[in-house]
């Protein structure tokens with residue numbers, strides 16, 4: 393009996409690996425093209441870190457005319473949930489970071505390097521496991537869970553490294569005949585990699601993000617094929633990224649410590665390893681403690697949170713780019729009108745330790761992003777969000793023409809308004825422009841300096857009767873408010889008031905405030921001239937009359 397016969401006994405059906413090597417040829421791409429992937433497990437939860445990785449992968453593929461694909465890693469079938477793949481596919485679609493290849497629904501995929509779901513690649517992994525067994529580089533292990541537990545307990549007692557290695561790797565020393573016999577007797581087994589490594593030797597590795605790192609060699613005989621016939625992550629990673637012709641493995645840095653094993657597997661399989669870029673996780677400041685964004689504790693860890701809150705997709709992406717490359721902020725400042733597609737992302741400029749996620753900053757980016765949109769765009773996006781999350785806002789937006797005027801206040805000019813950071817703020821932001829809501833909600837008027845009923849009433853009535861004209865331009869409109877102030881004995885200019893504070897009770901600004909509060913119930917609003925233009929004489933009159941009562 394030799395290794396070849398043993399391999400045949402274990403995987404009689406497996407094809408020769410040349411079949412797969414030919415089926416998945418080198419990709420015909422220009423030099424320097426990056427082929428990379430997002431490889432999540434379909435657990436029913438899409439983490440913001442996953443979107444972050446996908447955004448980076450998408451950008452690098454775009455920048456180099458490469459390929460970005462989505463591979464679903466579902467070899468841990470205990471963790472499977474229904475629609476897990478659909479959730480991932482939809483999240484990527486929502487944020488417009490769609491892959492060129494890979495899964496496009498729960499069961500379908502596109503691209504020539506599939507299947508893109510690991511559970512459908514069983515025969516491929518087995519072919520490569522067979523190939524390793526044939527060369528004596530992998531072997532069946534018959535240890536029961538109890539035996540493994542005993543080994544572990546002994547190691548812990550002796551205070552030495554735990555694991556299946558060296559003298560502890562009982563099954564690596566069986567003869568081929570012994571192995572074959574056990575298999576024929578029906579003993580259960582899994583397949584382990586026979587590591588050629590030694591713990592007292594070091595390897596050097598260059599990570600695209602982390603830089604140069606040293607590790608002891610791997611000497612663990614890790615499991616490569618589990619009892620259910622499916623591969624472990626380590627083996628699947630090597631086989632898949634080889635066959636899918638990945639050039640850059642961009643993944644979470646929790647995998648950095650597996651580098652010695654992965655490089656060894658690539659080497660023993662006779663392949664060139666891809667480049668690795670290990671991304672630090674997104675962190676959060678929790679009362680002075682820096683910790684990872686947690687699925688359990690932080691709603692913002694879920695990609696779905698942003699859609700629910702109505703934070704624009706573009707804002708989330710811009711903010712993530714900010715986290716990825718700190719020079720993005722300066723680039724954005726210098727290139728206000730450019731699409732973020734034009735920003736050149738550099739992997740080697742990513743932070744080695746975790747960047748802090750700051751919601752205030754993200755919302756600020758949201759404000760800027762929304763300020764760049766036209767009123768029509770804001771209308772469409774807010775409506776789309778409202779249809780899913782806020783019926784009242786749908787009603788408010790019913791009159792499209794009026795809504796676009798309202799949303800157009802201080803928009804499309806040089807310094808557009810920056811008061812909406814997310815779609816869930818639109819209602820609160822514009823509802824006072826709607827009579828139904830305004831009259832229902834107004835209980836008190838927060839007048840400021842001029843708050844005497846008689847004075848207020850006089851300002852409002854005089855303004856309506858004598859000064860307001862729909863057709864006035866902004867300058868005329870403001871000049872008239874000055875005149876009104878003068879007529880009532882208030883300073884027409886703030887300067888004048890400051891020079892002679894004893895002479896006047898208040899100034900033109902205070903008069904404006906009276907108008908603003910009576911009109912909107914608020915002390916802070918966008919430009920009052922524009923508000924009046926949108927409301928029109930009839931609504932203004934109704935509002936002032938109500939205020940005078």
Ligand code: GLU
Pocket residue numbers: 430431432433465629641642643644647
């Ligand atoms: N399925 C692995 C994970 O979700 C993928 C890591 C990788 O990108 O290789 O952590």
